[in-house]
Amino acid sequence: xxxxxxxxxxxxxxxxxxxxxxxxxxxxxxxxxxxxxxxxxxxxxxxxxxxxxxxxxxxxxxxxxxxxxxxxxxxxxxxxxxxxxxxxxxxxxxxxxxxxxxxxxxxxxxxxxxxxxxxxxxxxxxxxxxxxxxxxxxxxxxxxxxxxxxxxxxxxxxxxxxxxxxxxxxxxxxxxxxxxxxxxxxxxxxxxxxxxxxxxxxxxxxxxxxxxxxxxxxxxxxxxxxxxxxxxxxxxxxxxxxxxxxxxxxxxxxxxxxxxxxxxxxxxxxxxxxxxxxxxxxxxxxxxxxxxxxxxxxxxxxxxxxxxxxxxxxxxxxxxxxxxxxxxxxxxxxxxxxxxxxxxxxxxxxxxxxxxxxxxxxxxxxxxxxxxxxxxxxxxxxxxxxxxxxxxxxxxxxxxxxxxxxxxxxxxxxxxxxxx
Amino acid sequence: xxxxxxxxxxxxxxxxxxxxxxxxxxxxxxxxxxxxxxxxxxxxxxxxxxxxxxxxxxxxxxxxxxxxxxxxxxxxxxxxxxxxxxxxxxxxxxxxxxxxxxxxxxxxxxxxxxxxxxxxxxxxxxxxxxxxxxxxxxxxxxxxxxxxxxxxxxxxxxxxxxxxxxxxxxxxxxxxxxxxxxxxxxxxxxxxxxxxxxxxxxxxxxxxxxxxxxxxxxxxxxxxxxxxxxxxxxxxxxxxxxxxxx
Numbered sequence: 001x002x003x004x005x006x007x008x009x010x011x012x013x014x015x016x017x018x019x020x021x022x023x024x025x026x027x028x029x030x031x032x033x034x035x036x037x038x039x040x041x042x043x044x045x046x047x048x049x050x051x052x053x054x055x056x057x058x059x060x061x062x063x064x065x066x067x068x069x070x071x072x073x074x075x076x077x078x079x080x081x082x083x084x085x086x087x088x089x090x091x092x093x094x095x096x097x098x099x100x101x102x103x104x105x106x107x108x109x110x111x112x113x114x115x116x117x118x119x120x121x122x123x124x125x126x127x128x129x130x131x132x133x134x135x136x137x138x139x140x141x142x143x144x145x146x147x148x149x150x151x152x153x154x155x156x157x158x159x160x161x162x163x164x165x166x167x168x169x170x171x172x173x174x175x176x177x178x179x180x181x182x183x184x185x186x187x188x189x190x191x192x193x194x195x196x197x198x199x200x201x202x203x204x205x206x207x208x209x210x211x212x213x214x215x216x217x218x219x220x221x222x223x224x225x226x227x228x229x230x231x232x233x234x235x236x237x238x239x240x241x242x243x244x245x246x247x248x249x250x251x252x253x254x255x256x257x258x259x260x261x262x263x264x265x266x267x268x269x270x271x272x273x274x275x276x277x278x279x280x281x282x283x284x285x286x287x288x289x290x291x292x293x294x295x296x297x298x299x300x301x302x303x304x305x306x307x308x309x310x311x312x313x314x315x316x317x318x319x320x321x322x323x324x325x326x327x328x329x330x331x332x333x334x335x336x337x338x339x340x341x342x343x344x345x346x347x348x349x350x351x352x353x354x355x356x357x358x359x360x361x362x363x364x365x366x367x368x369x370x371x372x373x374x375x376x377x378x379x380x381x382x383x384x385x386x387x388x389x390x391x392x393x394x395x396x397x398x399x400x401x402x403x404x405x406x407x408x409x410x411x412x413x414x415x416x417x418x419x420x
Numbered sequence: 421x422x423x424x425x426x427x428x429x430x431x432x433x434x435x436x437x438x439x440x441x442x443x444x445x446x447x448x449x450x451x452x453x454x455x456x457x458x459x460x461x462x463x464x465x466x467x468x469x470x471x472x473x474x475x476x477x478x479x480x481x482x483x484x485x486x487x488x489x490x491x492x493x494x495x496x497x498x499x500x501x502x503x504x505x506x507x508x509x510x511x512x513x514x515x516x517x518x519x520x521x522x523x524x525x526x527x528x529x530x531x532x533x534x535x536x537x538x539x540x541x542x543x544x545x546x547x548x549x550x551x552x553x554x555x556x557x558x559x560x561x562x563x564x565x566x567x568x569x570x571x572x573x574x575x576x577x578x579x580x581x582x583x584x585x586x587x588x589x590x591x592x593x594x595x596x597x598x599x600x601x602x603x604x605x606x607x608x609x610x611x612x613x614x615x616x617x618x619x620x621x622x623x624x625x626x627x628x629x630x631x632x633x634x635x636x637x638x639x640x641x642x643x644x645x646x647x648x649x650x651x652x653x654x655x656x657x658x659x660x661x662x663x664x665x666x
Contacts (some may be wrong), residue, residue, distance in 0.1 A: 001529040001542070013521035035487070327517050330478060331531045332506020333579070334499045414478040417513070 003337060004220035012315060018349050021313040025353030026360060028299070029393045033361025035295030038368065055275045056403055057249040058264070059269060061085050085244035089269055092246070096264040102249055104132045109231060110245040111238040113206045116195060118274030120205065122227045125233020127180045133250045134294050137223060140189070140199070140215040182233045184213040190224035192216075227285040291325075292327040301394065310400030314346055326416025335409035342405035343398055350397020354390035361389075423448035424490075425586060425617050426452035431484035433470050433640075438455040445471040446640035452633075454585065454618065459628040462637035468621045469590060471637065475619065476509055476588050477501040489585065504512060506531055510579030512589035516571040518563040522572045524635040525550065531582045548664045553607060569600035573576065577605060580616065587611065589620040593627060605630040 017378065059412055061084050090107055093099065106129035112119050123322065125128075131137050185205070192215045197203060201212045210229065218224055235241050251261055258276060265274045320323070323370050325338055433445040444467045453460055462468045473479040474486065477493050486505040487492045488508060496504055505511075510531075517528045528546040547588070549557040553573040565569055572592060580589050590606070593601035601624070612618050620631065628634045635642055 001522075001526050001533050003533065005526075007524075010519045041630070157513075323517070324519060327511075327513070327519065328504060328530070329502060330476065330511045330513075332502050332503045333534060336499075337534055413472050417473070417478065 001253065003155045003340050004344055007341045010321075010341070011348060013343055017313055017317060018345075019310075021310050022353050022356070023352050024306040024309030024313075025393055026306075026357040028303035028396075029354055029357025029389060031302045032189045032296075032299035033358050033389055034364035034368065035292070035299050037263050037362055037365035039277050039292040039295060056252050058275045058277060059085065059247040059249065059265065060245070060273050060275070060370045062271050063274055064147040068351075070381055072146075076367070082152040082208060082241075084271075085247060085272060086242045087244065088242070089244065089272065091248065092268045093265070096268045098261050098264050101252045101261055104129050104250040105134045105254050106130050106250075107231060107246040108246050108248065109234050109238065109243055110226075111234065111240065113237060115203055115205045115381070118195065120191060121225060122185075122205070122229055122234055122237070124231040124238075125180075125228050126231055126279060127165075127178070130228065133248050135288060136221075136222070138217045140217050140385065143419060149385040172383035178213070179211065180228070180230045180233075182230050183210055184229070186214050186216060186228040187212055188226045188228075191227060208237065221287040236380060251364035277345050292397050302377050305355075306352060307396055307400050310346065310350065310397055314401045314404040316408075317345075318342060319334050320407075322411065322416050325411050329411070330417060336360065337411040338411070339405045343401045346401020346405070349401070351390060351394045354393030354398065357393055358386050358389040423454040424451055425454040425456075425488065426450065426619070427487040428475070429485045429487075431471075431481045431486065433467075433474060433479065434482045440634055443640050444534060445474065447484075448640070450635070450641055450642065454614070454617055455615055456483070456633055457608070457618040457631040458620065459630065459631035459634040461623070461634060463623070466637040468637045472590055472619065472621050476511065477505050478662070481563050490532065496641065506534065506582065508584050508586060510582070510584045510587045512572075512579045512587065512592045513577050514591045514594055514596075516563070516568070516575045518574055518578075519569055520563050523560050523562055524555060524566065524570075524577075526565070527574055527614075528577045530578060530583050535582070546577075546581055549581040550574070552611075553577045554581065568596050569603060572596060572604050576604070577633040580611060585617055587616065587618045587620075587634060591621055591623065593622070593624060594636065601627075 062135070071072055085107075090105065093102060093105060096102075106126060108130070109124040111124075113122050185203070187195075192212075193204070197210055197212050197215070199214050200207055204210075204214060205227070214226075216223060229237075235243060250264075252260065253256075256264075258279075262272070262274055262276055266272075328338060329335075332346070428448055428450040431448045432443065435444060439498050446467075448471065460468045460471060470479060474481050475488070477496075478493050483637070488504075491504065491508075493504065495502065507635075518524075519530065522530070525546055528549050529542055529601045532542040532545060535542070537657075547556060550559055553576050555570060555573045555577060558566060558570060563574070568572065568580055576592075579589075587608075592608070593604050596604060605627055608620065614631070616654070616658070620627070
């Protein structure tokens with residue numbers, strides 16, 4: 001028989017009251033964990049997406065846009081006065097003072113051509129540059145692209161670290177990826193599947209024959225439905241000489257500040273729209289930070305409520321046990337012993353609350369994730385977070401028990417025995 | 421030279437409540453020798469429970485000095501008095517007052533919880549105490565699984581487990597039937613014969629037969645005294661006193 005066992009036996013006797021206290025602590029702890037897990041996972045996801053973005057500046061032509069509504073029903077925006085980008089704009093980019101910061105420039109012309117009773121979206125590109133700014137693009141294995149294969153092998157050997165490195169901007173791909181000859185095309189996975197094409201096949205696009213150099217691996221993005229070809233060939237095929245639809249740039253903002261670079265680009269291309277992908281993502285991240293702050297505040301309030309419930313429950317338990325405490329004191333328990341028993345009870349309940357709260361929070365984040373973000377959040381079990389969560393809840397429970405325990409320890413034994 | 425265990429010198433205790441002062445003890449002096457069994461009788465409100473509480477180190481007197489085994493009880497700090505109670509006193513309360521969520525054995529172990537004895541020795545001591553009150557066969561029962569007399573026996577075992585020199589009992593037979601009360605009083609008597617000093621508050625005059633000395637309290641004063649030779653029962657002689665008792 002020791003003080004811990006006495007605390008344990010008492011908890012066992014007062015199950016319903018302790019369950020009430022446990023519920024308060026679980027609720028508080030679970031809310032904080034759920035919010036933290038959701039926000040942390042979303043931030044991780046955004047960081048990953050940001051890392052995925054090889055291109056961080058996108059230049060498009062200026063155009064007017066107009067929304068129409070008929071009886072409250074919106075129709076797609078109309079685009080008018082559409083300007084165009086040209087190859088000459090690429091020269092303008094090379095002449096800006098901070099041109100050294102433009103690591104990769106990937107111009108692209110997008111249009112539609114017909115083939116085998118289908119209208120296909122073609123993208124005239126500089127393929128190595130395109131691969132550099134879109135690190136997620138890979139040739140299907142059949143092609144046997146040495147660069148891609150080597151990279152995959154090293155990925156297998158060096159697990160996630162290399163995987164992340166692969167996902168980031170990879171300048172080596174500018175030289176590793178084969179340039180497209182004028183009669184070669186690369187098909188996106190979805191459109192290749194639709195047309196039942198494989199590498200080395202030939203296909204007629206607007207009456208001209210092309211050889212399929214390779215099929216891209218599925219990306220789940222727009223590239224799956226595009227046909228990539230040489231930029232000059234696309235301009236010829238679409239009859240849009242010198243024209244460009246979009247210029248994607250991978251810039252090094254460490255060499256030149258983002259705002260400075262954007263300003264120089266806008267000055268060089270006054271008729272174009274220069275957008276920073278990073279700013280767009282960071283804008284979303286700011287929203288997430290606000291959500292995080294709000295969540296922390298709300299979680300704090302719920303946790304505070306949990307603490308209050310714990311304090312009230314513990315205080316009520318101490319009041320109910322006045323007689324008992326009087327007996328303990330009469331038979332030789334010091335105030336410290338009484339204090340230890342009650343704080344131990346608080347710590348025990350709150351530690352259990354911390355363990356349940358952490359797992360409930362993770363589960364809540366997993367279930368609420370799709371509702372909040374439209375995607376499943378993989379909030380994983382982390383020992384460090386688990387430890388922090390349980391410790392924090394235990395400290396909260398210990399503190400909640402501190403005041404009632406202090407009062408109990410100071411209880412006058414003679415007064416306590418008057419309850420007898 | 422008599423072996424004095426309790427020495428109360430002119431003890432007063434005044435309670436202040438709602439602006440009014442109530443004198444529970446008014447200059448009580450008492451000496452109890454080691455090995456005596458003393459019954460304290462008196463009507464409700466006469467001050468006998470306060471006397472027990474003062475001797476038990478639970479209620480500091482307003483005035484006067486209390487020596488137990490030559491230790492000035494109220495010169496000790498509050499926490500040291502708790503240690504003193506653990507080592508020197510065994511309490512038997514009204515209504516048994518066992519801890520309801522602990523078994524009979526665990527209740528008896530309680531006074532040993534904060535001592536430095538090894539766990540095994542504590543258990544042996546508790547089992548011996550239970551054997552002494554013939555409750556060792558029901559050690560695993562919770563209080564609500566025991567009869568009133570059995571609970572009282574466990575309460576007595578708890579009081580004697582750490583072998584204190586003095587047992588303080590407050591109406592130990594108040595809620596028991598006559599037969600069980602007799603058994604409990606015989607138990608107290610046997611403990612006294614084994615050398616324990618007992619100070620018992622009781623309403624029941626029959627209980628005095630098992631004590632070797634009786635004192636009566638009235639209005640905070642010791643108004644009547646009976647005195648018998650230690651180890652004899654029942655108390656055979658009564659004499660009036662000035663308050664100085666032996």
